[in-house]
Amino acid sequence: MKKIFSSIYEVYKMTLIFAGDYANSFKKSLVLHTISYIFQGLAFAMFYPFLKALFSENFMINEVWLYFSLIVLFSFIAIFSRWKAQDFDYDGVMIDITHKLREELGAKLRTMPLEKLSSYKTGELNSTFSSNIDESVLLIGLASSLILQILIVPFVIISVTFFVDYRLALIMLVMFPLMIPLNSWKKRGSTKVLKEYFSANAKLESSFIEYIQGLPILKAINQVGINAKNLQASIKYVKEVQEQSAYKDKLPPTIMGIMVELTLLSLLFFGVYFVANDSLALVTLGGCIVVFSRLTEPLASTLSFIGMFDFIQTAYKRIKELLDIEEIKTYEPIQAPKSFDIEFKDVEFIYTNQEKRAINNISFYLPNKTMTAIVGDSGCGKTTLTKLIMRYSDIQKGTIKIGGVNIKNMKYEDLMKNISVVFQDVYLFDDTILNNIKMANPSASKQDVENAAKSAYAHEFITNLPNGYDTKIGDIGGSLSGGERQRISIARAILKNTPIVILDEPTAALDTQSEGAVQKAIEKLIIDKTVIVIAHRLSTIKDANNILVIENGSLLESGTHDKLVSNKGKYFAMWEAQQRVKNWNINRGTN
C-alpha cells in the first residue's frame, strides 16, 4: 500500500514546492475536494435507508422524504464544495505555475556552469521545458481531484455498508488487497517504460533539431540520408517504446476491471444466498447493488489514475533534476578588479566524464592591455584555457585571477561584463541587424550602434541591405557572407567595449578577401585591450606581445615570435612547416 501512495505523496510534495505562493490555495482546494467526495459518498450511502423506507411494510412518507432530503442535502454540499474547490482556478493557477517554472528553468540555464549546460542535448532541454512541464503541472489538478474521488467515495460507502451489513462490506473489501500486487506489477513495467518514453521523446526532438540544423551542410555534400537515418532511428525508437507501454499498461487495469465486475457478481451471489436464508433484507441487497454499481467505473480505473501520478512524477523528476543543478557560486569576499591583467597559477582542469586532464598545471601571466596568442596542435587545450577565464566550469586546482582578483570572487555578471569573445562561428539571432548588434549593450543609442558598425567596417554593407539596420536576419537568410556575419559580431564586441577580448580563430573560415576586412575590424576592436587570440595560422599572430605554445594541456614554451623562432623548439617547427606550405602554394601559383 505504501508503494501505491509513494508516488502520489511525492507528487503532492513536489507540487507544493513548485506551487510556491499558491501552495496554501492548492491545499485548501484539496481539503474542499475531500469534503465534496465525503458528502458524495454519504449521498450514495443514504440509498440504504431511503430504499428501506420506500419499500418498508410500514411505509411512512415522512421517513421517505427525510432520507430523500438528506440525499439532496449531501449532494448539494458535495457540489458546493467542489465548486468552491474550483475557486482555486486550477487552469489559471496551473498556467501561472508552468510559467513560473519555465522562468526558473530559464534563470537556471543562465546561472548553471556552461559545462553542465553543454552536457544536455538541445532536444532534451526542449522537451523538459515544454512537454514535461505541461504534462505534469497541467495534469496535476485533474489527477488530484480524480484520485481523491476514487479513494474517498468507496471508503465512505464501504464504511457505511459495515453498519448496514458487515458481510457485504467484507465482500466489497476483498478486491482492495489485490490492487497492491496489480499496481506493483503495473509500476514495475511502467517506471522503466516511462523513463524510456520521456528519453525517447527527448531523443526524437534532439534528432529532429540536429537534422534541420544540419540539412544545408548535408545537402551540400549530397549526404542528406546520413542524418535521416538517425532521425528515422529515433522515430522507430519512440514507436517501439509506445508499443511496449501500450502492452505493459493494458493488462493490470484490465484485470482490475474484471475484479470489480467479479465483486459485483459476488455481492449478488452471496446477497441472494443471504436473502434466501433470511439473514438479509432484499431491499438492503438492492441498496447495496445500487450503491456499488456507482463505484464500478471509478474503481476499475484506479490503476490508470494511480499511473497518472507515475507519469507526473517522472516528468517532475526531470524538471527537478534541472532545477537542482548548482549555480555558479560567487565566493566571499566579492571583489571587482581595477585592472585587467590575467594570471593563471598552477591551473589543472579535467572535463566531467573525461579521464585525461585537458589542462595540466599551467601558469602564465598576461599583462594588462597586451596581446597574447595561444597556439598548439588541435585538441591541445587552447579553447579550454579561454573558457576557463569565463568560468565555463570551475578548475580543480590552482587559481585564475583578473587584476589580482580570483574570478571565483567576482560576480558572474561582472566577470562577463568585462569579456568579449569573437568566435569562428557567428550566431545571429532572428531579429534586426540593429538588435543583433545592440544586444551587446541594450542601453546603446542607434548612433552608438552605427559607430560600432563603422569601426567594424560593417556600416556600408548594412546600409546596402533592403531595410538597412532594420533588416531582419531571417528575411535575408543565408545571403550574408561569412565575413559580413563576422563583422556584425565584431561590431557587437566593439559596442560592448570590454577591457578583455578573446578571439577564437575569428578568420579561420574566411577567404583571403573577407579575412582582410575582418582583420581590419579586429584591429579597431583590440585597441587598448587585454587580448587573447587563438590562431592556427602563425603569420596572423607574429606581432603578439607574447605567444603561449600548448601541448597536451601543458605550457611547452612562451615568448615573442622572434624568441620562439630562435629557440628552435615546437613553435619553430610549426612556423617552418607553415612557411613550407606557403612557399609551396606560391610556387604552385607561379608555375
Ligand SMILES: Nc1ncnc2c1ncn2[C@@H]1O[C@H](COP(=O)(O)OP(=O)(O)OP(=O)(O)O)[C@@H](O)[C@H]1O
Ligand atoms: N565539453 C567537453 N567535454 C569533454 N571534453 C572536452 C570538451 N571540450 C573539449 N574537450 C576535450 O578537451 C581537450 C582540449 O580541447 P580544446 O577544445 O580546448 O582544444 P583546442 O586546442 O582548442 O582544439 P582546436 O584547435 O581543435 O579547437 C580535447 O581533448 C577535447 O576533446
